[in-house]
Amino acid sequence: MYWRSLGELADTPEFRRYLHREFPEQASEWTDPKGRREFLKLMSASLALAGVGACTKQPPEDIVPYVRQPEDIVPGRPLFFASAIPFDGYAQAVLVESHMGRPTKIEGNPEHPASLGATDVFTQAAILGLYDPDRAQTITNRGEVRGWGNFLAALQSALSAQKGIQGAGIRFLTGTVTSPSMAELLATILRDYPQAKWHQYDSIGRDAARAAAQQPAGTASAPIYHFDKAEVVVSLDADFLSCGPASVRYQKDFARARRVTDERKEMNRLYAIESTPTLTGAKADHRLVLAAKEIEGFAGQLAAALSAGGAPSPQASPEWAKWASAIAKDLQAHRGRSAVVAGDFQTETVHALAHAMNQALGNIDATVTYGPALGAAVPDRSASLRDLVAAIDAGQVELLVVFDGNPAYTAPADLHFGERLMKIGLTVYHGLYVDETANLCHWNVAATHPLETWGDVRAFDGTVTLMQPIVAPLHEGRSADEVLGAFTVQPDRRNRDIVKDYWTRAFGGGGGWTIRDANGQPYKDAETFWRRSVHDGFIAGTAIADGGPATPFVPAPRPVTPPPAAAGAAAATPGNTLAQRNPPAPPPSATPASPAPRPAAPTAVPMQPSPDPSRASGSSQASSRDGSQGGLEIIFRPDPTVWDGRFANNGWLQELPKPLTKITWDTSAWIGPKLAEARGLQNGDVVVLKYRGNTARFPVFIVPGHPQQSVTVFFGYGRQKSGRVGTATKDAQQFNAFLLRTSDAPWFGDGLEISKTGDRYLLATTQEHHMMEGRAPVRVATLEEYAQEPSIIAEQGEKPPKTLTLYPEHVYDGYKWGMAIDLTSCTGCSACTIACVAENNIPVVGKEQVAIGREMHWIRVDHYFSGNNFDHAVEAYHQPVPCMQCENAPCELVCPVAATTHSSEGLNDMVYNRCVGTRYCSNNCPYKVRRFNFLLYQDWDTQSLYPMRNPDVSVRSRGVMEKCTYCVQRINQARIDAKGEDRSIRDGEIVTACQAACPSEAIVFGDLNDPNSQVSKIKKQERNYGILEDLNTRPRTTYLAALRNPNPELGE
Structure with missing residues (x-):
């Protein structure tokens, strides 16, 4: 038995009422008081209605011709550029699709050794972050718009006062830094101002992992x-x-x-x-x-x-x-x-x-x-932030520069960082948004988006990945390298010059490390090396496994004659600074770092459980196993869609159903069923959480398989200043897990108190949307069962013979497109959903519309549970569900205006201009994959979003049905390319958006008429099956059944 929610398992009256509604709640109502039936009464005839619907006025569009055609730009043909999206300090390698100079889609870089073309939801959604109208757009001083020259003048004035004391009042606060060029800039500044200090803090840090991996010599x-x-x-x-x-x-x-x-x-x-x-x-x-x-x-x-x-x-x-x-x-x-x-x-x-x-x-x-360990200049980030707070309290900090973080929101509650920030004489914030930290700083320098700037950043394996601007900066932003450059003797250097100069010097730096191309051959000159590396998006041979430099490589600096004042400051006697204790890189005068031997595993020392409460082991001192009495354990986790709050203003991610709960637009406190029963709690009940003297409010959500004596809360919500999308409503401002987090117990601890308030809060979850009542869409077997009897998968369902149909048989002389999805490989990460949103111009509808079943995602990821032991034996399965592209499609027969048709290549096409919005097709679809524009969901008022839309995909208006198209625009482009070269489309040449994004390679697309295509071979496997095959719809999208490999000693 498989179930998607506890409501379905318990067969509650609320679940039955929702399931048996023909359409989602209020689906028959428009925005005005007149219902749809009243609207029909006002029309003279159904034919008139069809004519009006088909002639809906589209939003106006302006076109601008080229006077002089730019080189390499062909109208209608996108260009692709290799770049990188930094996340928590590490590179996510990407290929960016650009239409006429407008970035519209992000794909993974298949040549990059760290990712091999895979991406996640955050990388896919970065394109919306580029065009976000709420981004910081200029430089401000106490709310007044200023220019870069004004900022430099104010900064130089502050630095003049610091030169005499060797920069003792200067502090830098960053997250993890793996950028070699940024590390060199910081090293240069710390050399020129020996008493200045560099602090690092990551809200989602890995301090324990770093500490445990220390070598005996102290290196990480x-x-x-x-x-x-x-x-x-x-x-x-x-x-x-x-x-x-x-x-x-x-x-x-x-x-x-x-x-x-x-x-x-x-x-x-x-x-x-x-x-x-x-x-x-x-x-x-x-x-x-x-x-x-x-x-x-x-x-x-x-x-x-x-x-x-x-x-x-x-x-x-x-x-x-x-x-x-x-x-x-x-x-x-x-x-x-x-x-x-x-x-x-x-x-x-x-x-x-x-x-x-x-x-x-x-x-x-x-x-x-x-x-x-990359970026390990400061191994213990929490201690580094505490040191900064202590220095502020001691009056030692006169100038603080904060980069790409939001510590006023994310810092542990016991540090009261926001209050301390206001005690500093001069504060500078560099970030993408005017957020909680920016609101407390004197100077705000708008940051450039990763797609607008040059840069370098290392992937998890050490590979140096280059960033290049795909579009000119949309606002008056500056990169982190440029802001740091303002502290040097060359304050006006552009970031391209900083990065290129660094790697040009690295190319000729010697020191035992030779930069080579992907074939292991040395480059003939620095310019060839630079152009090839920018083209590829990474510098070959820089991964640690390939013998890349063990530390951020700092070549010898280009000779620069500093002005007299700066020269005097540089000659100051160095002190016991953070840079000397934990140097971010060799000093600029040092020779390049040689390849280091790979470290052995950290010394294995028998370790006993620590008595530290933040590291306590064993069972709780005061709690029962179901949490019905005494204190509880609190667990902190990053949110799967907004992380630590940095993506709170991204509507794509806010509307993405969170894995396991399918909650959108909100957070919740997770509890187990037994704790819910003991405390009399239901989904959406608001509770007060008290922990170590701190208080927050959360709606609860009951999650099968959650530890019964624990409560999990997620970071990222309760934002006070995060743009029009991310700023919390009044009743949700206390849904902030950072209000409970302390610096000595950053991830879990005992002593949580929970009390029911009696208030209710609407949680918009899609867990029970688009149900296939009484059916078993997921087929499962163990590896042993499948190996012994491969037919066990087919026996779990009924498949009528092909001859049992009243439909005419379609004949396909050319291509016959199909898709297969491997449920054993799928991890439920939802990267496919966000990729589809970005590729197909799918709108955001908002929390209220999602709550009544009007979400617009063309591919959803259903989550099924199996079992009834809520402690740990609940099995879970993920199933991506796009349009099935049925051979005998129920939707095609019921459309009164032939808006949905069967193509010559087997696709169930949608003709948007014909659609009059009867929604008969949606009602007749057993898979519930069609989406209807009840309102004009597309944002036509925000002009910054215009360039983001994919020009190859029509933008739908109100009253139109839409669904997955198998990325027909990509099929057409491949057909044009093949025709121009007088050949057939090759297998693998067409990669759908969901397929390209999938990190686990669970989705395969291709031509079913080609017996040698990968998709044809997959569909011949015994594990292949179609959802609801007993209906004889003959879906083109099929699945490979999920397999598990249990240990017989533990049972299933």
């Missing part, structure tokens, strides 16, 4: 996992499939090791020991639910079973012992072919035990390798 290393080589994976509260700078590559590698074909009937096995349910846990073959504080105890139990240090926890239950014994046996049987992964949000002890277990299992240099 970082593990890189090779999931394509691991046959057994153990996750210790690690959401490696959807969280972290390497997640897209990890998804791809993990899916490849899990992919089953008729020739290869084997796959990896995943054990997830976790607290808050995650997408990684949903893919696990076995999932054990523990409180976050109990993970450390279980890790010790498992390490003891492997003789890798650690010790059995005194609070261990018989269930723990059973799981630890079974997992240990499996790991021992796969020595050198397994991996133990610790979660970024777990304790230092858990990470150290994971390192020790991998070492004991012989996994080092096989499935786990170690490289220098």
